[in-house]
Amino acid sequence: MKPAAAALDDGVPSPCIDVCKMNGDTGYCEGCLRTIGEIAGWSTYSDCQKRAVLERLPARQTPC
Amino acid sequence: MLKLPASIRVLERGWLSSNNVVLTGPEDTVLVDSGYLTHATQTLALVEHALADRGGRTLDRLVNTHCHSDHMGGNAALQRRYGCHTSVPAGEAPLIERWDEDALLLSYADQRAERFRVDATLAAGDRLRMGGIDWVAIAAPGHDTHALMFHSPEERILISGDALWEDGFGVLFPQLFGREATFAETRRTLDSIAALDVRCVIPGHGAPFEEVDAALERAYSRLHAFEEDPARLARHAARVMLTFALLEKQRLPLASLTDYVAQTRVLRDINQRFFAMTPQHFAEWIVHELERVRAAKREDGDLVPLVTA
Ligand SMILES: [Zn+2]
Helix, strand or coil, rough: CCCCCCCCCCCCCCCCCCCEEECCCCECCCCCCCCCCHHHHHCCCCCHHHHHHHHHCHHHHHCC | CCCCCCCEECCCCCCCCCEEEEEEECCCEEECCCCHEEEEEEEHHHHHHHHHHHCCCCCCEEECCCCHHHHHCCHHHHHHHHHHEEECCCHHHHHCCCCCCCCCCCHHHHHCCCCCCEEEEEECCCEEECCCEEEEEEECCCCCCEEEEEEEECCCCCEEEEECCEECCCCCCHCCCCEEEEEHHHHHHHHHHHHCCEEEEEECCCCCCCHHHHHHHHHHHHHHHHHHHEEEEEHHHHHHHHHHHHHHHHHEHHHHHHHHHHHHHHHHHHHHHHHHCCCCHHHHHHHHHHCCCCCEECCCCCCEEEECC
């Protein structure tokens, strides 16, 4: 276990915020808004693919 | 991007849950470490997803690098789902068998896990086959006295658990609780990693990395700083324990923190042994520290985590 800290490498940091619970309605993680496939595949993505995922996330915020 | 054999899939998690490594070989499928209890539902979904990618197989085996809450919290749920054969380091098996909440740093540290069945134990020097690859179990005392790492000489990959991260290693708990050999053990663990042929480390937390020498250098210098000033280790541990609680609960009323640090035994003991502050002073100090390192902020009378995304 370790406190939150910025990723050391210049790579694209994971958007995980340790909520890690899938929303059954949206299919997105309630913390980072990724799909289960995006979370499972994250470590296999290139930096470019990771950035593409990050860019998709804001639009998934449910308006309140 | 770092290239791993197709039979290895790293499920990169956060800090509350360790990474989970799915290894799918011709003989069987194995998972190394299962994350934290409160994330178990997502862990099951991730494992199922990874196995579906490999032809929809079942999970045959589960292995733990060590038995801390963030590495074994999904064990029970995985056993229910898959009935997977489960191995833990030999030194931890008795603690699991009698479910020693103190030694496992569970209720002692205000952390949770669900009791699970141990089918077999692993010891340093044991040979394992995971993902169609041969691995050797390596002793990794330090963060956890009984922890193991798994090294593949053929692939030159090390599954390091919390013995080596890209920037540091897990809190050296045994030292805090009076095991004076811990610093020397940690140094030997780093030495044994340095002596291995490793091109890639799959750590317990954070992304897999290839700059192993640089990571070792950082780990040695951190260890050196702790040896020079053990109170530094205690300060680090106090920050980590409260951050963990904060990540699990997502917010803690600031007004509750004095009671929290007085009643959570791990924090109470660290304070007694190293700082001897009043609980109120200790709570204020930790909050200040978490703000300083940007791990948390105050919001509407609560302390909330600030995970850098
Ligand atoms: Zn650990």
